[in-house]
Amino acid sequence: MATLDTASEVRPQSLMLSFLGIHVLNQGIAVFSGSVIDVFARVAVSEEAVRSTLGRMVKRELLTRYRSGRRVYFGLTPRSTAVLKDGEHRVWRRGAVNADWDGTWTMIGFSLPESWRSRRHDLRSRLVWGGFGPLQNGLWVAPGHVDVPALVGDLDLDDHLRVFTARTAEPTEADQVVHAAFDVPAIAARYHAFLDRWDHEAPLPEAVDDLARQLLLHTEWLQLVRQDPRLPTGHLPADWPAIRAEHAFHRLAGVYDRSAGRIAASVLDTLRV
Structure with a gap:
């Protein structure tokens, strides 16, 4: 209690x-x-x-x-x-x-220089805040549509990000994504x-x-x-x-x-x- x-x-x-x-x-x-x-x-x-x-x-x-x-x-x-x-x-x-x-995912791929540790930390913190989880190295996913510019736009990392809206396709299942990334x-x-x-x-x-x-x-x-x-x-x-x-x-x-x-x-x- x-x-x-x-x-x-x-x-x-x-x-x-x-x-x-x-x-x-x-x-x-x-x-x-x-x-x-x-x-x-x-x-x-x-x-x-x-x-x-x-x-x-x-x-x-x-x-x-x-x-x-x-x-x-x-x-x-x-x-x-x-x-x-x-x-x-x-x-x-x-x-x-x-x-x-509705079955869609927002996906963010990124690659930042090793020396940008602070900026990488800031980006990952924002992604967690926005409901993202790490699917694999440099690739994060969140269920549904996420307004990525509103989430991370002020970090000035646009040239280092690739953002997609996607659905899973065979052989990948949504269950696998859920349990791998979160x-x-x-x-x-x-x-x-x-x-x-x-x-x-x-x-x-x-x-x-x-x-x-x-x-x-x-x-x-x-x-x-x-x-x-x-x-x-x-x-x-x-x-x-x-x-x-x-x-x-x-x-x-x-x-x-x-x-x-x-x-x-x-x-x-x-x-x-």
Whole structure:
């Protein structure tokens, strides 16, 4: 069962992004740092860690400061808004279950000079983020259509990439691609761990309130779906745990939504921006 130790397993910035996505995105507000500290105390994140996280996010242009009297408020930037909207899309519209795959793959072939280790690392990180897995050396695949220019365009590697939309043909089967390019047991294990923590009538009974539960739930779920390449369920075990995990997430998110919103409204000091 989930415990408050769950909070120690994620970075404060991940918790902060969940908080901002739930309670600040699309609201036209900035939030007072002191009230953010009050919220994060509910999930055992220290004042020092909150202030450090806010400061780093300002430096990375993920937050901007506003002053009202002696108080400092933090609001979203275009960069953080884009990150949060991506998370919102993955959770509420794209989802974790790919039940309507049309049989196509996006394929990327690349060859970078050995000396470009940093750029190779950046490219591979982006590919994983975009749902790709390594089929063989220098050839990565993802199910469905992926907007590759949007994913890696700013890395300035166009001359070193070859991008295709493809289908498997004999003797290659889609099942072979799925299990060669992706660690299916590891993906399933992450969903099973989520279910072990959250698929209960009343998880996290020792939490202070539903605002704490909401923050932990959303943070863990978003991290989970961002690691998931959304493999086609027709080529996965019939009891694929993402299906039950997504049902559990939606059920609990609905349970916490209203009560957590009331608590947040009573705790947060906001500024219209």
